[in-house]
Amino acid sequence: MLDYAGLEALAAVLREGSFERAARRLHVTPSAVSQRIKQLEERVGQVLVLRGSPCTGTDAGRRLCLHLEQVQLLENELRRANPDLLAGSSGAPAPTLKLAVNADSLSTWFMDAMAAFTAGGNELLDLRIDDQEHTGERLREGEVIAAVTATGAAIAGCNTWPLGTMSYVAAASPAFIVRHFAHGVTPAALARAPMMIYDRKDRLQERWLQAHGLATRAQPPRHALPSNFGYVRACEVGMGWGMHPTALIANQLAEGTLVALLPNAPLDVPLYWAHPRSAQQSLTRLTQCVMAAARHCLEAPPGAT
């Protein structure tokens, strides 16, 4: 068996970022934490923690942490199903699941999944928000145990299920459209009108421009605003045009504070749920909650009945 006291110390250091804070969490001294991690590193024959401010995990360290989280989830389920059997250990802390989700899912359908999941158990969630093209990397690197991703391609060691399609609309405020597109939504006008991007990884706007033959050699000026709420507001106040989940801005479109740049020109992004094959069992309940919320809010994946 692995050294689980060592793994708990490792997980605490990576979560808290320092030996001191990890020690406080575990109610031991920092030198005890240091000792446990040193022993663990000797037994597995690899460096697991990159000492720094904050301390971070090596690939091997992160993989061991994810394994520990899976074991904790299974233990937690066992304890829930057998409250008498394990009454003595009921003081065990609730396990934490690290998930990577794209901001637009979080703003729309994923909240329902989290609400149902946390209402039905004591597990804690630690969310990382990233572009849907990049959440898969966080899974591959062992930083999270499951991810909502736009990559249907296989991720080594992972299972991937289609969740459905998120529909995006290019929209801006009426005043912005009058100011920049009085002579039509042309490539020349789009080359000068400020475009809102979420962050540097965000390529949705460029994909939409290309899909409609509107891309030019001159790239449009860009404001970057990595906040889902702020992104919509920034378009409403006229800072730029942007790609919005159609469901998220339904009110704004109905009230006319945001207007589609082109009629009937959505961009459809298929989404997937992915996690390591080894975590399938420990994530059963979460996967059910995620699937139910996606079925309710996203357009059905192609081929689904």
Added chain:
Amino acid sequence: MLDYAGLEALAAVLREGSFERAARRLHVTPSAVSQRIKQLEERVGQVLVLRGSPCTGTDAGRRLCLHLEQVQLLENELRRANPDLLAGSSGAPAPTLKLAVNADSLSTWFMDAMAAFTAGGNELLDLRIDDQEHTGERLREGEVIAAVTATGAAIAGCNTWPLGTMSYVAAASPAFIVRHFAHGVTPAALARAPMMIYDRKDRLQERWLQAHGLATRAQPPRHALPSNFGYVRACEVGMGWGMHPTALIANQLAEGTLVALLPNAPLDVPLYWAHPRSAQQSLTRLTQCVMAAARHCLEAPPGAT
């Protein structure tokens, strides 16, 4: 004089993350970008770019970039004030200002500042969102040219102005309060009730617990959700209790979807606007917009008239 063609290549590489994308932006070959940066590094006698995926800047590289941005801002103002004098160079791209702002400011008063600033000029904004205790570090490290911070303490080489106070309220959904605080908001109940944090850096909840004598040795279970919109929603759906800007959840408090844990127990966080002294002139218009929005939405700083 510095080599400004080299500085432009450096800024493009750090902004785009790779030599290839920087070359596309500048309409030159990747080897031309590489050559310019090599020459610049030889002239300043330091490594400026850490080659990787993505490429990142050394301290010196970031500082040179910020200098370039300040020069571009000044050029931009000169061009606006003298359209005839510089007609030949009117094709210069709009300068981009990197700013660090805390999520709660972005959700409340900072949007007005950005709307006024972008409506009055062509400058582009590149926002970084971080905890108000940590935005100052991004300024110190030369990653941004200005920041909204909670640190009134002097930052080397920077000017700092008080903006006013943001008031926070600890709140949760009525169902959550019934479930966890039926016998009062006690230290024992708070040690078991899930707490929402924005991310690992977020200490507002702990500060509030300490301010009201409610902290315990056992730390509360925590969900982490680094999204301003998602954070409020997660509390509304009953995932946990959290610290919210009072102004942000005024509707929820009025409608009763969120309820204060304790009456009349706000946590006041003073905010500051900080930027390098050398950037004072180039940031004059932005600073005016920021001050005006803060004056309108935040509580006046102590001692202000």
